[in-house]
Amino acid sequence: MGFLQPNLPQLDLESWRRGTRNERMRPLVAHLCEVGFGTPDVVYLFYVVKIGLYLLGAMAFAVATAGVDGLFSVGDWWSEPIVFQKLVLWTMLFEVLGLGCGFGPLNLRFLPPLGSFLYWLRPGTIRLPPSPALVPGTGGRMQGTVRGPVDVVLYAALLGTLLVALLADGTRSSGDLPGAAGLLPVWLVALPLVLLGVIGLRDKTVFLAARSEVYAAIAVTFLFSGVDMVVGAKLVMLVIWWGAAVSKLNGHFPFVVQAMMSNSPVWRWRRLKHRFHRSFPDDLRPSGLSRALAHGGTAVELSVPLVLVVSSGGWVTAVAATVMIAFHLNIISSIPMGVPLEWNVFMILAILVLFVDKAAYGVGDLSGEGVLVLAVPIGSAVLVVLGNLYPERISFLPGMRYYAGNWDTTVWCFTPSGLDKFDAGTVKAAMLPHQQLERIYGEAEAEVPLFTGYAFRAMHTHGRAHFALVPRACGESHDDDYLVLDGELVAGVVLGWNFGDGHLHDERLVAALQERCGFEPGELRVIVLDAQPIHRPTQSYRLVDAATGELERGTVLVADMVVRQPWDTDLPITVTPAPQVEC
Incomplete structure (x- = not known):
């Protein structure tokens, strides 16, 4: 691959065009298997810079908080509970602006590299209500699929309230959690969640784009006190990992790993890439190596997060955290299609904050009222179960069928x-x-x-x-x-x-x-x-x-x-x- 120019297959275009669609596809499958899409390196650099800007934004909103000082003095404030709250809300804002998943040339978005807020702030565009027959105001003309002023105002309000929360100080005690900056007031967390819920009843696209199954679910735990919040967020993380792992218990996932590793910008040696296929170029089904990586990754995602939840620190927690950080770094380095890069960065940061720094807090530390926080991970788990039983009815995002190869x-x-x-x-x-x-x-x-x-x-x-x-x-x-x-x-x-x-x-x-x-x-x-x-x-x-x-x-x-x-x-x-x- 060149830095500026793509590495496209060398074809006799005149004779190639005479074939059927499947015949014309065959040499390109072989090219994918040993080169990938041939994306110029400058595109990958572009995404690395974007990750850096995401992290810089998180740091800037953190130091905008009273009691959190020094942009690059991260070691002094990274474990403050309010910093984690702002990390979640910042990532939700980043995603719902269209800057995260689905962004840019690796998602075939060139001119411009995103739609999202440019589209959702524009009346007359298409919205897709989830249940026009049940939700008032989403039926009628054109089956209620025309974005109107109400939809634009709701979306703008969501962006505004998230920004206000990100600039706010902690006015609520962090309870038993160590931290000098406090927690965000409950109403500043609840307001964007309510707006997101109302938007979801009118337009499921925006609701899904916010990655609500991750960030909204974790944000709901912020309505509780300090320790209850941490335990609830840990359990939501567990459901995310387990939901993704369970959905990969199928015959599809080895094909995903095969395609992802073939397209990886890290593994560039053609002989190595040939090993991801049974017998290149004649048998391009997943090899034993691809299957081992797929099933091994699934086993890690099923077992290691449970160790993080039940361990309370020490070398066991350190080893488990290292394994899961490596798991997400591997996904990031592969630059997968759909580019869920910041999501994986967030998962790494959440591991460090929730499971390393706050390893001592577990389910046994929930307060009497805090037991109610268990409704959040339980609700997420129910959606995972329903999403795997009835995938035609539940989106693969709340169903947490991430990269399982089994999609609608x-x-x-x-x-x-x-x-x-x-x-x-x-x-x-x-x-x-x-x-x-x-x-x-x-x-x-x-x-x-x-x-x-x-x-x-x-x-x-x-x-x-x-x-x-x-x-x-x-x-x-x-x-x-x-x-x-x-x-x-x-x-x-x-x-x-x-x-x-x-x-x-x-x-x-x-x-x-x-x-x-x-x-x-x-x-x-x-x-x-x-x-x-x-x-x-x-x-x-x-x-x-x-x-x-x-x-x-x-x-x-x-x-x-x-x-x-x-x-x-x-x-x-x-x-x-x-x-x-x-x-």
Whole structure:
């Protein structure tokens, strides 16, 4: 990889373009497996600088507190309870501004590198209410998907209240916790949480973008006294780790590790990268090494956090903390797609504050009233259970199915006329990624990065299903008639944010766009693939025409996907018969 120029595969473009979509994808899968996306090093440096600015912001808000002095005298104040409170609220603000997950070129955001606050402060854009039939004010015109003044004011108020809290002093005693700066007043913590909850009833995109399952859950524990707050936050952290680990007990996760390590900017030796695949370049399923890393990481995430919770200091806590810090550093160094970098930095800082500095506090130290704080981790755990049993109903974020490879996904297939209607009928945060790539590389060269995106999906198990279902959704001439786009990328430009959640680009977004664009039958076909429930061997799919509705539904067997190559098209599909209507 060059510092400024990407490392793209060398192809005979004229002959390459004569192949089918899957044939054209095959050399790009091989390139991904030994080079990755070929991202210029300057892009990785850009993300490292962004992490530095995130940390600098956290430090600045910390020293804005009375009793916390010296920007670079971190050793004097890093363990103050109010500093941890502000770290959580600052990270929530960072994420809900669109500066964290889903930011920048590694998420195919170039011009500009984010949408988020630029989009959510703009009336007339699309919002997705979670339950229009149940929540007043979210139905009606265009199914209540038009962002209005109320939504803009609520979002602006959330940003404002978070900023006020970050600049406030501690006016509440920290109780039994050591610390000279006190704690934030309860109302300054409660107000942004209430606003976030109200926003979530009107627009689930903003609620998810705030990473509410992490930062809002921990912030709820700040409503309690000092020791109760610490114990509650520790247990929320435990649920986050365990939820993520349990969701990785599947056949998908080794494919995620294989793809992540292949794309890692740290491991650059091609011979080493070949070892992540069974037999490069002919058998590109995960090797024993990829599977060992996947299952070993899952075992660490299940066991070591429990040691952190039950230990009370000393060498046991130190070893466990070191292991978990290394766990998150490994993720950061891989610069994974979706770039949840600051989230991993936050987890490392939380380990140091909660489990190292405050190792002595455990469940036995809860006060009588503090027992109520247990409702927070219990509620989070219930969402994890429901999210794994009913992934089609619970977002992968509150379900904590992080990087498990088992996500709800969609594929959007546009005809040229359908794409023109999409461009004309929507207010977008940016151009579609392939259009941005055309600006950067030129129209002819942009095809290679576009197909590299196909190849990246095909390396995951759900990609096998995607490209087996495209012919069923679009017909025999799908290679010529349709532009195939990842639904996550479509959602990113018309919702202002995306981070791998198929719930943001399923039939509800299709319906919202149909009302705006008026697609004719066949102009937009969408493949909706639900995640695999933890107790079932299959994934359900639906084929949808934006104008006429559902065309077909059925299932694919995960065991069939994991034994196939990324370019295989012979995946068995079971079609669910349409219900018989009695006359």
